Every structure is written in C-alpha cells, then in structure tokens.
Amino acid sequence: MFYFLGGVAIFLYGVHQMSRSMEALLRLSDGGFRRVLLRLTRGRIWTILLGCGITGAVQSSTAVTVMVVGMAEAGALPLRQALDLIMGANVGTTATAWLVSLRQLPQLPWLMPALAAGGFVCMALPRFPWKGPAALVMGVGLVFLGLDWMNAGLAAGEGAGRIFHWVLEVGAHPLGGLLAGMALACVIQSSSAGIGILQVMALEGQVGLAAGAYLILGENIGTCLTTLAAGAGLGPEARAASRFHLIFNLAGAVVLCPLCALVFAGQPQWASLPVSPAGLALFHTASNVVSVVGLYPFVPRLARRLQPETECRC
Numbered sequence: 001m002f003y004f005l006g007g008v009a010i011f012l013y014g015v016h017q018m019s020r021s022m023e024a025l026l027r028l029s030d031g032g033f034r035r036v037l038l039r040l041t042r043g044r045i046w047t048i049l050l051g052c053g054i055t056g057a058v059q060s061s062t063a064v065t066v067m068v069v070g071m072a073e074a075g076a077l078p079l080r081q082a083l084d085l086i087m088g089a090n091v092g093t094t095a096t097a098w099l100v101s102l103r104q105l106p107q108l109p110w111l112m113p114a115l116a117a118g119g120f121v122c123m124a125l126p127r128f129p130w131k132g133p134a135a136l137v138m139g140v141g142l143v144f145l146g147l148d149w150m151n152a153g154l155a156a157g158e159g160a161g162r163i164f165h166w167v168l169e170v171g172a173h174p175l176g177g178l179l180a181g182m183a184l185a186c187v188i189q190s191s192s193a194g195i196g197i198l199q200v201m202a203l204e205g206q207v208g209l210a211a212g213a214y215l216i217l218g219e220n221i222g223t224c225l226t227t228l229a230a231g232a233g234l235g236p237e238a239r240a241a242s243r244f245h246l247i248f249n250l251a252g253a254v255v256l257c258p259l260c261a262l263v264f265a266g267q268p269q270w271a272s273l274p275v276s277p278a279g280l281a282l283f284h285t286a287s288n289v290v291s292v293v294g295l296y297p298f299v300p301r302l303a304r305r306l307q308p309e310t311e312c313r314c
Contacts, residue, residue, distance in 0.1 A: 014116075014142030044084050044299075048292060051088020061093030061191075065227045065245055073238035080303040082241045087295065090220075090248060091288045096192040097281035099143065100199050116141025146196075164201060171211035171218075172271060174261045178253060181218020191223035195284060199277035210271035212280050213260045217287060220249040240306035247302070252291035 055064045068085045071077040077085075119138025122128050167184070171177035184194045195216060201207050224246040231242030264271040275283075295302075 010142050010146035014139045014146055044296075047081055047084035048088035048091075048296075051085035052092035053088075054085075055089040055092025056095040061089045061223070064089040064092070065242075069227065069231050069234070069238045069241045072241045073234045079237060079240060079306065080300060082237075083244050083299050083303055086241065086245050087248060087292045087299070090245075091285065091292060093192065094281065094285040094288060096143075097195050097199065097284045098278075099140070100196050101277040101281045113141060113145060116145055143196075164197065165206070167215070168201070168207060168211045171215040172208060173210075174214055174257050177211060177214020178218040178221070178257060181215040181220075182222035183218075184215070185219040185222025186225050191219040194219045194222075195280060199280050202275055202277045202280055205274040207275050207280070208272040209275050209279075210260070210264050212275045213283055213287075214257065216280065216284050217253040217257055220287070221246070221253055224249055244302065244306065248291055248295060251295055252287055255294060256287055256290065 051064065051068075055061050065086055068077065068082050068089070072079055072082040115137050119134045119136070119141060122134035123131050123138065128134065167180050171180050181194065184197075185191045188194055198207055198212060198215060202212070224242075227242045227245045231238040
C-alpha cells in the first residue's frame with residue numbers, strides 16, 4: 001500500500017511541478033498575456049484550440065479551468081469565450097495520458113530518473129537562470145517515477161492492488177464504472193492520476209475495454225469537483241463557467257456511456273479485451289473531442305441561458 005500511495009504522491013507532485021512552471025511562464029507578462037488571449041479568442045475554433053494548447057502545456061485542465069473561471073469573474077474574459085476555452089481545456093488535458101503512454105518505450109527507465117535528478121539539481125543552484133524549465137523537466141521525471149512506484153505497489157499484491165482489481169470488476173458495468181470513476185477522481189483530486197493508474201494496470205493486460213471506457217467517463221465527471229468548489233465562493237460569472245465544466249463532462253458521459261453499452265452488448269467479447277495504455281489515452285482524447293463537437297453548436301445558447309443570473313445580480 002505504501003509503495004502505491006507513495007507513487008500517487010510522486011505522480012501528483014510531478015504534475016504539480018509541470019503545472020506550476022508553465023503558470024509561472026504565463027504570469028511573466030500578465031497584462032500582455034490577457035491582451036493576447038482576448039485577441040486570440042475572437043474566433044470560436046481558435047478559442048478551443050487555444051484552450052487545448054494551453055492545457056497541453058500546463059498539464060492540468062483544473063488549473064486552466066480555474067484560471068478561466070477567475071478571468072470570467074474579473075470581467076477580463078466574456079462568458080462565451082470562457083466556455084469555449086473550457087471545452088478546449090478538456091481536450092488538452094488528455095496530453096497527460098499520452099505522456100504516460102510513453103512509459104512503454106525502452107529508454108525511459110533510466111532517462112526519467114535522470115531528468116528528475118537533473119531538474120532538481122538545476123533548481124537547487126542559486127544562480128541558475130532557467131528555474132522554470134528546470135521545474136518542468138523535473139516534473140516530467142517525477143511523473144514517470146510515480147508510475148513506477150504505483151506499478152511496484154500493484155505488482156506486489158498489496159491492499160491497493162486488491163482494491164483496484166475490485167474497481168475494475170465494478171467498472172465493467174456502465175453505472176458501476178461511472179460511479180467508481182467519479183469516486184476515484186474525487187478522492188485523488190486528479191483525473192490524470194486516476195487514468196495514470198488505469199494505464200499502469202493496462203501494462204499488465206488487466207484493464208478491459210468496457211472498464212477502461214466507463215471509468216474514464218466517470219473520472220471526467222469527478223474532476224469537476226475542484227472547479228465547482230473554486231466557483232462556489234465567487235460571483236455569478238464564475239459559477240456559470242464552473243457549471244458549464246460539469247455540463248460538458250456530463251453530456252459526454254450521457255451520450256457515450258449508453259453508446260458503449262450498446263456496442264458491448266452486441267459484441268460481448270469486446271468488453272473484456274485488454275486495452276493498452278495508448279488505447280486508454282486514445283479513448284480519453286476521443287471522448288472529449290466528441291463532447292466538443294456535440295456541444296459546439298449549443299454553446300452560444302448555453303451562454304445566454306447562464307447569463308441572466310449574472311445580469312440580474314450585477
């Protein structure tokens with residue numbers, strides 16, 4: 001259990017370091033960044049792509065969504081543009097799963113500890129000028145070290161391994177998978193870590209297609225808790241943006257979960273087929289892209305429906 005929990009902690013700290021280093025780079029010119037952001041968010045497609053790119057760099061949809069919520073509350077970003085950015089952020093966050101899938105490359109076992117150690121040494125040097133990039137490099141190395149520790153804990157047959165094998169059994173059913181994924185993301189406070197755990201188990205061929213799909217959809221919903229909490233203490237604009245984050249992920253689950261259930265009911269042998277880490281990353285990306293395409297025409301109407309609360313309380 002301690003190996004597994006230690007691995008989760010190292011993984012989360014690595015993601016935190018990557019996120020913090022990129023946020024620091026964005027804050028170097030706060031006014032300039034906002035002006036560029038407003039200029040780039042005039043077109044809806046560009047706004048979604050911008051949200052995707054920023055989140056892919058920051059490696060945290062929660063951090064980007066909370067930043068967007070704060071900018072909407074401050075009046076620095078119109079609500080409709082904020083909603084489009086949130087959609088893009090949900091696609092960009094899948095970059096973490098693709099990064100984790102690289103763990104299968106043979107050179108990574110020695111390369112990633114070297115990156116972590118090298119980044120730490122550079123950050124410790126008092127006059128090192130590029131501490132932000134060093135923190136980013138260290139974070140990448142720590143993410144993979146955390147995955148190794150999680151894998152060691154699961155392989156040792158510890159309590160965590162038994163718990164997650166039970167989660168996979170429950171997750172093979174649509175409702176059980178959604179609820180288990182939601183609970184996992186709420187407890188860990190990171191859908192990236194939850195999907196990383198699934199990818200570690202997928203390396204051993206333990207994750208079936210059905211369990212992987214339903215658990216990922218549930219984790220997408222569970223990760224909205226942080227955004228809802230961030231918006232709860234702010235004004236109506238922030239609450240509207242945080243509620244849209246939940247609507248986005250709920251809509252994806254409502255459409256894709258029954259669709260997956262129909263496919264697996266028609267082809268029962270597919271449900272238990274083992275899925276690879278890259279396959280999980282592909283489904284994570286595809287599910288969020290489908291949600292963007294499906295909600296894209298309705299965002300202006302949703303923004304107007306959410307807007308009256310803002311107007312009546314200003």
